[in-house]
Amino acid sequence: MPVELAYPHIDKLPGESARLQRTPRVRVAQIAMDHLAHGWSADEIARQHPCLSLGEVHAALGYYFDHQAEIDAEIEAEWRQVHRGGL
Numbered sequence: 001m002p003v004e005l006a007y008p009h010i011d012k013l014p015g016e017s018a019r020l021q022r023t024p025r026v027r028v029a030q031i032a033m034d035h036l037a038h039g040w041s042a043d044e045i046a047r048q049h050p051c052l053s054l055g056e057v058h059a060a061l062g063y064y065f066d067h068q069a070e071i072d073a074e075i076e077a078e079w080r081q082v083h084r085g086g087l
Contacts (some may be wrong), residue, residue, distance in 0.1 A: 008037065009053075009056045009059035009060070009064050010028065010059050011024070015018070017029060017074060018060075018063055018071070020056050023052070023056075024042065026052065027074075028063050029064075029075050029078070031052075031057060031060040031061065031066040032060070032061065033075060035061060035064070038065045042054060042057045045061075046079070
């Protein structure tokens with residue numbers, strides 16, 4: 001039987017992006033992009049974004065690594081939209 005994981009600090013509603021519970025305007029993909037684009041650690045992301053707790057950043061990165069294909073597809077779709085002039 002599959003085990004369902006809980007991610008503290010993260011909300012994921014069907015058909016929507018995974019987001020921080022306390023700050024729903026912040027998506028997991030945004031935090032993952034800081035890690036991917038800048039090579040920032042969780043500590044550095046939290047330092048660069050003082051509105052985020054270290055626990056929130058770790059939870060977001062954990063969610064990202066457990067759902068990497070989903071989040072990478074979200075990042076890719078956003079990248080394409082930006083380069084088409086959609087955002």
